[in-house]
Amino acid sequence: xxxxxxxxxxxxxxxxxxxxxxxxxxxxxxxxxxxxxxxxxxxxxxxxxxxxxxxxxxxxxxxxxxxxxxxxxxxxxxxxxxxxxxxxxxxxxxxxxxxxxxxxxxxxxxxxxxxxxxxxxxxxxxxxxxxxxxxxxxxxxxxxxxxxxxxxxxxxxxxxxxxxxxxxxxxxxxxxxxxxxxxxxxxxxxxxxxxxxxxxxxxxxxxxxxxxxxxxxxxxxxxxxxxxxxxxxxxxxxxxxxxxxxxxxxxxxxxxxxxxxxxxxxxxxxxxxxxxxxxxxxxxxxxxxxxxxxxxxx
Amino acid sequence: xxxxxxxxxxxxxxxxxxxxxxxxxxxxxxxxxxxxxxxxxxxxxxxxxxxxxxxxxxxxxxxxxxxxxxxxxxxxxxxxxxxxxxxxxxxxxxxxxxxxxxxxxxxxxxxxxxxxxxxxxxxxxxxxxxxxxxxxxxxxxxxxxxxxxxxxxxxxxxxxxxxxxxxxxxxxxxxxxxxxxxxxxxxxxxxxxxxxxxxxxxxxxxxxxxxxxxxxxxxxxxxxxxxxxxxxxxxxxxxxxxxxxxxxxxxxxxxxxxxxxxxxxxxxxxxxxxxxxxxxxxxxxxxxxxxxxxxxxxxxxxxxxxx
Numbered sequence: 304x305x306x307x308x309x310x311x312x313x314x315x316x317x318x319x320x321x322x323x324x325x326x327x328x329x330x331x332x333x334x335x336x337x338x339x340x341x342x343x344x345x346x347x348x349x350x351x352x353x354x355x356x357x358x359x360x361x362x363x364x365x366x367x368x369x370x371x372x373x374x375x376x377x378x379x380x381x382x383x384x385x386x387x388x389x390x391x392x393x394x395x396x397x398x399x400x401x402x403x404x405x406x407x408x409x410x411x412x413x414x415x416x417x418x419x420x421x422x423x424x425x426x427x428x429x430x431x432x433x434x435x436x437x438x439x440x441x442x443x444x445x446x447x448x449x450x451x452x453x454x455x456x457x458x459x460x461x462x463x464x465x466x467x468x469x470x471x472x473x474x475x476x477x478x479x480x481x482x483x484x485x486x487x488x489x490x491x492x493x494x495x496x497x498x499x500x501x502x503x504x505x506x507x508x509x510x511x512x513x514x515x516x517x518x519x520x521x522x523x524x525x526x527x528x529x530x531x532x533x534x535x536x537x538x539x540x541x542x543x544x545x546x547x548x549x550x551x552x553x554x555x556x557x558x559x560x561x562x563x564x565x566x567x568x569x570x571x572x573x574x575x576x577x578x579x580x581x582x583x584x585x586x587x588x589x590x591x592x593x594x595x596x597x598x599x600x601x
Numbered sequence: 602x603x604x605x606x607x608x609x610x611x612x613x614x615x616x617x618x619x620x621x622x623x624x625x626x627x628x629x630x631x632x633x634x635x636x637x638x639x640x641x642x643x644x645x646x647x648x649x650x651x652x653x654x655x656x657x658x659x660x661x662x663x664x665x666x667x668x669x670x671x672x673x674x675x676x677x678x679x680x681x682x683x684x685x686x687x688x689x690x691x692x693x694x695x696x697x698x699x700x701x702x703x704x705x706x707x708x709x710x711x712x713x714x715x716x717x718x719x720x721x722x723x724x725x726x727x728x729x730x731x732x733x734x735x736x737x738x739x740x741x742x743x744x745x746x747x748x749x750x751x752x753x754x755x756x757x758x759x760x761x762x763x764x765x766x767x768x769x770x771x772x773x774x775x776x777x778x779x780x781x782x783x784x785x786x787x788x789x790x791x792x793x794x795x796x797x798x799x800x801x802x803x804x805x806x807x808x809x810x811x812x813x814x815x816x817x818x819x820x821x822x823x824x825x826x827x828x829x830x831x832x833x834x835x836x837x838x839x840x841x842x843x844x845x846x847x848x849x850x851x852x853x854x855x856x857x858x859x860x861x862x863x864x865x866x867x868x869x870x871x872x873x874x875x876x877x878x879x880x881x882x883x884x885x886x887x888x889x890x891x892x893x894x895x896x897x898x899x900x901x902x903x904x905x906x907x908x
Contacts, residue, residue, distance in 0.1 A: 438619070445616065445884035447880065449864065449868075450624065450864075450876070453865065453869065454628065457631050457632065457869070458631050458632060530741070538745070538850060541850060557745060561745060561749035564749055571746075575742075575746045583738075
């Protein structure tokens with residue numbers, strides 16, 4: 304009787320110990336990282352502000368106000384002041400944040416899609432196909448980034464959506480290298496062999512067994528690609544090639560603010576602060592994710 | 602070693618050839634032409650201009666002509682700057698970018714490696730936290746924010762340094778642009794060095810070195826640093842190429858006659874030959890610096906065999 308009880312007790316204990324998957328562990332480690340958690344909260348707030356904020360500001364972002372030019376912050380109802388055309392900085396900042404975050408999301412998705420497909424295909428097929436595909440990446444790597452972007456821009460015009468896509472279409476190279484490297488280590492593992500033995504086609508193996516298993520490093524790299532993309536758009540805007548006025552992005556606001564910084568320093572300071580805060584959040588989250596998913600470097 | 606270098610240089614030729622091919626056809630596929638003016642050229646004049654530059658021939662033929670020119674070391678005339686060849690433009694503007702880039706890389710390496718080592722030796726201490734906080738900031742603040750702020754503070758308000766201009770590369774004119782270029786690199790280099798050092802300091806051979814009573818300075822200088830900067834070497838290759846071919850933002854803000862600005866203007870004006878010339882320089886530098894990085898790698902890590 305007592306034996307029976309203890310045996311069932313053991314079984315109950317076993318049931319209580321739930322298996323911890325790799326992702327459970329990673330999430331636990333991520334949640335223990337204060338900088339990463341704080342960054343996620345701040346970033347969440349920024350995203351919410353960018354999504355809702357433009358509807359709540361008292362002035363539209365493109366409303367020109369001849370009598371309120373270069374008003375300093377906290378005057379005439381302009382919380383953050385106005386620019387050279389009397390447009391409300393707060394409204395422009397919120398719209399700019401929205402545009403920059405959208406660029407980050409869209410361009411990164413494009414680079415993710417191309418990079419993962421390209422890298423996984425090259426890595427899985429191997430041989431001559433791999434050689435050709437990765438040599439192509441090498442060649443593109445050797446071309447200056449700005450060369451592509453300018454050519455894509457002049458070919459497709461400065462349509463805002465195309466700027467997003469153009470940046471993404473340039474940023475996929477590193478992603479494809481990471482994915483290929485991961486695929487090479489994965490493709491000879493037992494579970495892939497098992498899938499092959501079960502008669503699964505190559506496309507299905509890559510899509511259902513390889514790609515889900517290489518997501519760890521990819522997720523980390525994505526959080527580092529988003530700030531890179533936001534920066535890239537800002538550089539383009541700074542050169543006058545990015546988002547066109549009256550639309551705003553963090554880059555155009557900073558570029559404009561830098562021109563008028565001696566007369567109206569707030570035009571440079573506030574957009575720079577928002578930009579730095581956004582990029583810092585992504586960097587901290589990226590670092591946290593890397594430590595969480597790949598703990599060997601801690 | 603020599604055979605390795607020779608083989609790598611041989612492999613670089615087809616890569617360079619592919620780069621030229623891709624860039625040539627991409628450039629030509631873009632709409633617009635170098636001879637688009639505000640006032641439209643009459644068809645006769647346009648035909649003459651095109652004939653002068655051999656652009657009336659079919660595209661494949663122009664491509665072959667161009668390749669033949671490159672093989673002879675002739676990058677052709679600029680299509681926008683009359684009576685200047687591409688080589689003239691490169692010779693005039695390249696030294697500026699080279700000087701800026703090399704100074705920035707040198708300063709960034711020295712400062713970045715020192716900061717990284719200090720941070721790693723005091724891991725999780727206040728010095729480490731400070732260095733890492735600065736490093737995060739350095740990565741996150743774009744150059745087009747630091748540059749105007751430095752100009753406003755140090756040059757305009759305090760008047761210590763000139764706000765802009767090249768002035769034949771006089772030292773005061775170099776300080777601010779080099780600082781702006783070096784800051785983000787310092788951030789990245791110190792992070793890479795710190796990560797490398799922390800990993801290496803846990804290695805068995807460092808424990809051995811400690812056990813035989815070597816001083817901490819000797820351990821760091823002679824044993825740890827050498828292995829710790831390996832990841833840095835592979836980073837510095839492409840980073841170097843990017844920096845010494847010119848940073849358009851810095852050149853624009855400080856009004857410097859470097860390559861970066863030329864590159865953007867030429868691409869926008871479809872000055873095909875100038876853009877191609879710069880693409881070739883950039884690609885050749887990337888290939889060369891990657892080779893140098895591999896050689897350095899082998900020199901630093903005796904386990905690496907060049908094959």
